Amino acid sequence: MELPGAWKPKRTSTSNLKASCGVYEVRRLSSLSAVMLLASLEEEQMTGFRTVPVDPAICDQVRSTLKSPQYGHPAHVEPAAGYGPCRACLKQFRVGQEERILFTYNPFAGLDAYPSPGPIFIHADACESFSQVEKFPDELRNLPLTLEAYGDDRQILGRERPNADQIEAAIQRCFEISAVRYIHVRNTEAGCFIARVERHEQVL
Numbered sequence: 001m002e003l004p005g006a007w008k009p010k011r012t013s014t015s016n017l018k019a020s021c022g023v024y025e026v027r028r029l030s031s032l033s034a035v036m037l038l039a040s041l042e043e044e045q046m047t048g049f050r051t052v053p054v055d056p057a058i059c060d061q062v063r064s065t066l067k068s069p070q071y072g073h074p075a076h077v078e079p080a081a082g083y084g085p086c087r088a089c090l091k092q093f094r095v096g097q098e099e100r101i102l103f104t105y106n107p108f109a110g111l112d113a114y115p116s117p118g119p120i121f122i123h124a125d126a127c128e129s130f131s132q133v134e135k136f137p138d139e140l141r142n143l144p145l146t147l148e149a150y151g152d153d154r155q156i157l158g159r160e161r162p163n164a165d166q167i168e169a170a171i172q173r174c175f176e177i178s179a180v181r182y183i184h185v186r187n188t189e190a191g192c193f194i195a196r197v198e199r200h201e202q203v204l
């Protein structure tokens with residue numbers, strides 16, 4: 001099946017395959033089966049992904065104005081009383097050691113006309129925006145996560161609640177639905193938006 005943003009996995013590096021997508025349990029297979037699996041993967045072409053944090057420009061604006069850039073509501077600065085995570089670097093807050101800013105954010109801005117504003121946190125001090133491709137953020141992995149896969153008009157076409165070791169496989173299942181445009185990652189307990197996952201075209 002041809003998918004937009006599809007990419008071919010490297011044939012020579014099975015460790016990369018396993019790291020980038022949990023469905024590739026190559027090491028458990030016999031050598032013959034592994035060869036057959038790699039051949040079938042090339043035929044089907046898997047979809048790469050990237051995890052997108054809140055735009056650094058929005059984060060900079062919040063820190064400088066202490067207002068929500070999208071809504072103008074006052075932002076709130078406080079010592080981190082929970083793990084968060086920070087929606088910029090996608091790392092957990094060090095409770096009692098770091099300060100965080102709470103502000104109102106619409107994660108559908110630029111994606112759909114129907115907004116869903118909600119509260120999110122970022123580090124109060126500037127932090128490095130998450131930018132790794134094909135890598136799900138380590139410090140999100142063990143949180144209670146819900147993946148919501150959206151198509152046009154914000155139609156939810158898939159929903160996954162994966163365990164820590166099944167996140168890449170869950171993302172893959174969502175993107176196997178051709179009409180899915182993007183995935184929102186939310187905290188299952190709080191419902192808050194954490195990050196967006198997009199298809200990523202990788203040329204090998």
Ligand SMILES: [Zn+2]
Pocket residue numbers: 086087088089090091122123127128
């Ligand atoms: Zn941060």
